[in-house]
Amino acid sequence: MLDITTSKRSGSEPGPGTVVNTGIAGEHGFIGTSLENNGAVASVGRVIALVDGSAFSRDCIAKALTTVFSTSAIVTCATVEELIEVSETPETINLVLLNAHARRVSDPVVEQALLSLRQTFGTAAIILIADIDSGDRVIEALGRGVRGYIPTSASFSVAIEAMRLVEAGGTFIPASSLLNYSDAAKSNGSMIPNGPQFTQRQLAVLNRIREGKANKIIAHELAMSESTVKVHVRNIMHKLKATNRTEVAFRTRSMFRADE
Numbered sequence: 729m730l731d732i733t734t735s736k737r738s739g740s741e742p743g744p745g746t747v748v749n750t751g752i753a754g755e756h757g758f759i760g761t762s763l764e765n766n767g768a769v770a771s772v773g774r775v776i777a778l779v780d781g782s783a784f785s786r787d788c789i790a791k792a793l794t795t796v797f798s799t800s801a802i803v804t805c806a807t808v809e810e811l812i813e814v815s816e817t818p819e820t821i822n823l824v825l826l827n828a829h830a831r832r833v834s835d836p837v838v839e840q841a842l843l844s845l846r847q848t849f850g851t852a853a854i855i856l857i858a859d860i861d862s863g864d865r866v867i868e869a870l871g872r873g874v875r876g877y878i879p880t881s882a883s884f885s886v887a888i889e890a891m892r893l894v895e896a897g898g899t900f901i902p903a904s905s906l907l908n909y910s911d912a913a914k915s916n917g918s919m920i921p922n923g924p925q926f927t928q929r930q931l932a933v934l935n936r937i938r939e940g941k942a943n944k945i946i947a948h949e950l951a952m953s954e955s956t957v958k959v960h961v962r963n964i965m966h967k968l969k970a971t972n973r974t975e976v977a978f979r980t981r982s983m984f985r986a987d988e
Contacts, residue, residue, distance in 0.1 A: 774895070775801045775820050777852070779808055779841070780827035789825070789857075796888050808841045808848075818849050823895055825878075827857040833868040842872050853894045857887075861902050867978060871971040876900035898940075899974050926964065933960040938977045 776793060780786035783806070790804045803821070805811040815821065824845055828838045833856070845854055853875045858865065861879035869877050876894040878887050879902050890900035926934060929950070936946045943961065947954040961973070970976045 774822045775803065776891075777803045777805070777811055777815075777821050777824045777849075778827070779805050779811055779824065779845075780857075781806050782827070782829065785827060789827070792884060808844045812844065812848050815848070819851055821849050821852045823891060824849055824852050824854045825857055825891075826854060828859075830859045832858075832860075832865050833872055833874070839872065842874065846873050855891060855894055855900070863978065866901055867975055870899070870901075870974050877902060901974065901978075926967070930960055930964055933957060934964055934976070934980060937961065937964070937973050938980065 774797065776797065778786060778790055778793070780789065786804050786806070790802050793800075793802050803811065803814070805814065808826070811824075812818075826838075826841060826845065828835075831838045833839060833842065842854065842856075845852070854873060855876035855878060856869050856874045857878050857880065858869075859880050861877070861881060866877045876890050876899065878890050878900070882890075882902060886902075893900050929952075932950055933946055936949065941949075943954050943957045947957045950957070965971070965973075965976060968976055968979045970979055
C-alpha cells in the first residue's frame with residue numbers, strides 16, 4: 729500500500745511537478761509532486777488521481793497536469809482496482825479523473841468503475857474524460873455521480889478550468905454537448921414546451937435551478953420555506969424524469985432561450 733503523505737524519493741533529484749516512480753510494479757502507480765530538499769514529499773494542496781487504461785494518454789495527461797499543479801500529488805493507475813490498492817488513505821484524494829475513451833457510462837466496465845470510485849473515494853469529485861461529447865452521454869454521466877465531463881476535443885486550458893470548477897463544488901458540462909443535446913431533443917420532440925406543464929411557482933423555482941442557485945437562496949428570493957422549495961424541486965424533476973438539477977437545466981433550456 730502506498731501512503732502518499734510519507735513516500736520518499738530515491739535516485740536522481742526530479743524537479744517540482746515531475747512524475748516520480750514510487751516503486752509500484754507495472755506501468756501505473758506514479759506520483760507527481762513537489763519535493764523538499766530533504767527528499768520528503770512536500771505538503772500538497774491537492775491530490776489528483778488519474779485512471780486511464782492507455783499508458784500513452786495516461787503518461788501524457790499526468791505530465792501535462794504537473795505543469796499546472798506543480799505542488800499537487802498526481803497518482804496514476806490503469807484501473808480503479810489498482811488505484812484502490814495503492815491508496816492507503818482514500819480520503820486524501822480530492823479529485824479523480826477517469827478516462828473512458830470511447831466507452832459510454834452505461835458500459836458495464838465504466839459503470840462498475842464509477843461505482844467503485846464512489847464507494848471508496850466518497851468525498852472526491854469525479855470527472856469523466858471521454859472521446860465523445862454527445863449530450864445524451866453527458867446526461868448519463870451526471871446521473872451516475874460524475875461532476876464534470878471533459879471531451880478529448882476540449883483544449884488543455886478548458887480541461888484545467890473544468891477541474892478547478894469541479895474542485896470548487898461546481899459541475900462542468902461542455903457547451904458543445906449542451907447544444908448538441910438541445911438540437912437532438914428538439915428534432916425528436918422531447919423538449920419543452922411540448923412536454924410537462926408547470927405552475928408559476930414551479931417555473932420560478934425552475935428558472936433559479938437553471939441559474940445554479942441552492943435551495944436556501946431560492947427560498948429567500950421567493951419568500952418560501954426551504955422545505956417547500958425541496959418539494960417543488962422534487963416535483964419538477966419528477967415531471968421531467970430527471971435525476972439531478974443539471975439534467976433539469978438540460979431538458980428545459982428551450983423554455984428560457986428567448987430570455988438569454
